[in-house]
Amino acid sequence: MDVSVKELLQAGAALTDKALERLLPSPDTPPHSIHRAMRHSTFAGGKRLRPILCREAARMVAEGALPEAVEDLGAALEMIHTYSLIHDDLPALDNDDLRRGQPTCHVVFGEATAILAGDALQTLAFQTLGGIDCPAPALVAILQELTGSIATGVGADLPGGLPPGMIGGQVMDLESEKTRPTAELVERIHRAKTGALFTASVVTGGLLARGLVQSEPGHSRPAEHDTIARLRIFGEKAGLAFQIVDDVLDRTQDSAQLGKTAGKDTATDxxxxxxxxxxxxxxxxxxxxxxxxxxxxxxxxxxxxxxxxLALSLTARTS
Amino acid sequence: MDVSVKELLQAGAALTDKALERLLPSPDTPPHSIHRAMRHSTFAGGKRLRPILCREAARMVAEGALPEAVEDLGAALEMIHTYSLIHDDLPALDNDDLRRGQPTCHVVFGEATAILAGDALQTLAFQTLGGIDCPAPALVAILQELTGSIATGVGADLPGGLPPGMIGGQVMDLESEKTRPTAELVERIHRAKTGALFTASVVTGGLLARGLVQSEPGHSRPAEHDTIARLRIFGEKAGLAFQIVDDVLDRTQDSAQLGKTAGKDTATDxxxxxxxxxxxxxxxxxxxxxxxxxxxxxxxxxxxxxxxxLALSLTARTS
Incomplete structure (x- = not known):
């Protein structure tokens, strides 16, 4: 891996950790059990890829000047990702005892607290969004983008509706366990389950930077819809590539390298x-x-x- | 009950049902299982108290002219309430098989789908908020108010922080099962678990109406912070009274009248x-x-x- 990418990843992860440390309730604040559970899973060694992608997308659109608010947005994205992992690991879903080499949330805190910790991280993500220092119209656009990427799809009042997002992908994954996977189904699940939040990470970074740039005094640049559309394509393609590499690693690596139970996908077809x-x-x-x-x-x-x-490093990785 | 209140409740429930019908994905849209699970619990005979309180608060602040957007806001509040019931009923939490006389979500659809259906209803609530037709600053204020009422409390960067909201109350309830309840603890749990979302229902109704009134051409009225503060007191007091009556009914009514397992609170102390x-x-x-x-x-x-x-009818009720 190129040294500069390594630095980008390390610096980005450190900044995300700092923002999460500030935004998550202290473990000493009651109710203690949930705050400790939320922190257990949030600080369990994640790579912070979504916040890092968000930050770099914002930097590109802001032409170098990185808005401080992007740290909070990145933290919100990581909270959503973490909540989905906590719920995915539950006995009723994937029933995973290990994640990144550590015991999962329900193993340490019990199922009830793990379910509520996931719920609370989703809420805290949107609470964090609501507190971001940027013009309100940009914030509403970010809210729309992020919720669409998590939801199950459709949106009855939208023409054509939205494709399924993260939760939709989790459900399709559950439903597909009864059938033999087809190429089309696998791609649809990957696009929804991982790709949607990946894409939202870069798109919301772009929306934030654009909103801040446009609110500057004397600003006269046009809205640049093309920028957001291009970020969306980038996110969709890179997100799918990331998930494919994840699947390949699960087949070719052992558990010690992955920090989770390897070959699990093969075992359950x-x-x-x-x-x-x-x-x-x-x-x-x-x-x-x-x-x-x-x-x-x-x-x-x-x-x-x-x-x-960054995109290149995600597909060249070995863990 | 006064006839006009009965009409208010019936008309409010019908309008809420209509909005929810429009906003929830169709049961015929894939992934089917989750959309059916979300609808099962959303249309299980709830009284729609939170949307009705929200609507009447908005009507009071808008001085009679009821903004159409209040239906979507009310639906979002009901989605949050429904998601919390689905997760509360899970085997790992209250383990309830019946709710409003109907089998609970996990009994019909299984635990995995019930967990994800709750998650998706929380997301859909915020997606619905993001689509509300009102000035962006009012929408951001509503987002802040609603997330604060659901969260576990604090907010590290806020002076003094926020008190625990709905999820915080659920956790305190779980934690208290090991100890003998004191008067102070019971009040704190009630304020968080039911009171916070109750309060947010009237406060967000007021914020929406105020935002819309202020965006009218030629508007010159001041911000009226006092209005929101008064709605907050009303919501807190009426919400606590509502929960006390709920507790009393659980002691004095039988299961057939309540549509759920009566005396359960007594049984588990x-x-x-x-x-x-x-x-x-x-x-x-x-x-x-x-x-x-x-x-x-x-x-x-x-x-x-x-x-x-409305507040009077909530405390004079018998079911």
Whole structure:
């Protein structure tokens, strides 16, 4: 891995941790059990990829000047990600005892507290959003983007509706356990379960930076809808590539390297990319998707380099 | 019950049902299982008290002209309430098989889908908020108020922090099962678990109406912070009275009248008002709280009559 990417990842993770430390209730504040449970899972060694992608997207759109508010937005994204992991690990869902080499939330705090800790992290994410220092219209646009990426899809009053987001993907995953996975289904699940929040991370970073730039005194630049559309394509392609690599790693690595129970997807015949395409074709797909992601950012030139380097590192990883 | 209150409740419930029908994904839209589970619990005969309180608070502040957007806000409040009931009923929490005379979500759809259906209803509530047609600053104020009423309390960067909201109350309830309930603890749990969302229902109704009134062309009225403060007192007092009456009914009614397992609170020695004060004193407390709630609305004169009548009906009920 290129040294500068390594620094980007390390610095980004440290900044996210600092924001989360500030935003999560102290473990000494009652009710203690839930605050300790929320912190247990939030500070369990996550890579903070979503906040880091959000920050770099914001930096690209703001042309270098990184708004401080992006730390809170990144923390909100990580809270959503963490809540989904806590609930996914529950006995009624994936029944995982280990996550990133540590005992999962319900193992340490019991199921009741784990369910409520997940609920509270979702709420805290939106509470954090509501407190972000940026113009209200940008904040509403961020709220719409983020909720759409978590929800089950549709939106009855929207023409055509929205595709399923994270929870929709989790449900499709559950429903698919009874059937043999097809290529189309696997892609739909991946796009929803991981891809949607991945995409929202870069898109909301862009929306925040654009909202702040436009609120500057004397600002006269146009709205640049194209920027958001390009960030969306980048997020979708890179997110899918990331999940494919995740599936491949689950097949080729052992538990010690992954920090979780390896081969679990194979064992339960879950909908994964290698199960449908095999390892080699899966790796090729991931590379082609990264090429597409790069193409979407071409007009931004040098400013897009950090985002591109990040995307590359996500597919070249070994854990 | 006064006929006009009955009409208010019936019309309010019908309008809420209509909004929820429009906002919840169709049961025929994939992923089916979760959309059916979300609808099962949302349309299980709830009284829609929170949306009705929200509507009447908005009507009072808007001086009669009821904004259409209040239906979506009310639906969002009901989604939050419903999600909390789904998770509260889970085997790991209260383990309830019946709610309002119907089988609970996990009994019909299984635990995994019930957990995700609760999660999705919380997300959909905030997605609905994000789509409300009102000025963005009012929407951000509503987001802050609502999330604060659901969260576990504090808010590290706020001076003094916020008191625990709905989830905080659920956790305190869980934690208190190991100890003998004191009067102070019972009040704190009630204020958090039921009172906070009750209060947010009237406060957000007021914020919405105020935001819309202020955005009218030629508007020159001042911000009227006093209005929101008075709605907050009304909500806190009436919410606590409502929960006390709920506790009393659980002691004095049988399961057929309540549509849920009666006496359950007694059986498990849970923190309830009658357990600490006895039935008679509890009823007197509820009446005194309603007097305080009425006093807070005194400056609004005639315009406050619907809200006051609602509060009275909530404490005079028998189921």
């Amino acid at each position: 879950k909908a994964t990319w290698p199960a449908v395409y095999g390892i080699e074709t899966s790796v090729q797909h991931a590379q082609a998707l990264i090429d597409d992601a790069f193409a979407a950012l071409a007009p931004f030139g040098e400013a897009a380099e950090p985002l591109k380097a | 849970k923190a309830t008002w009658p357990a600490v004060y006895g039935i008679e004193t509890s009823v007197q407390h509820a009446q005194a709280l309603i007097d305080d709630a009425f006093a807070a609305l005194a400056p609004f004169g005639e315009a406050a009559e619907p809200l006051k009548a």
